[in-house]
Amino acid sequence: MTPAPKLALIPTPSSVGSLNDLRGIRREMIKVYRATRRGDLDTRDAARLVFVLREIARTITEGELEERLIALEEEMGMKK
Numbered sequence: 001m002t003p004a005p006k007l008a009l010i011p012t013p014s015s016v017g018s019l020n021d022l023r024g025i026r027r028e029m030i031k032v033y034r035a036t037r038r039g040d041l042d043t044r045d046a047a048r049l050v051f052v053l054r055e056i057a058r059t060i061t062e063g064e065l066e067e068r069l070i071a072l073e074e075e076m077g078m079k080k
Contacts, residue, residue, distance in 0.1 A: 019056055022060060033046070
């Protein structure tokens with residue numbers, strides 16, 4: 001009988017800081033980088049985590065740009 005394959009868990013830092021702004025996301029990326037350099041985190045897992053962090057950062061940036069655009073349009077009298 002062959003043993004069942006073991007599922008690998010992606011190790012993450014024990015505490016995740018705030019991901020509400022780009023500074024917090026940058027801090028998390030640094031944590032992932034350092035964990036990878038120490039050998040605590042596999043490079044494939046690190047790439048996955050950084051991808052998710054980049055997507056969160058992109059969403060924040062796009063949201064901020066949208067808010068600024070709406071404010072400018074309202075200021076110029078171009079309400080939708």
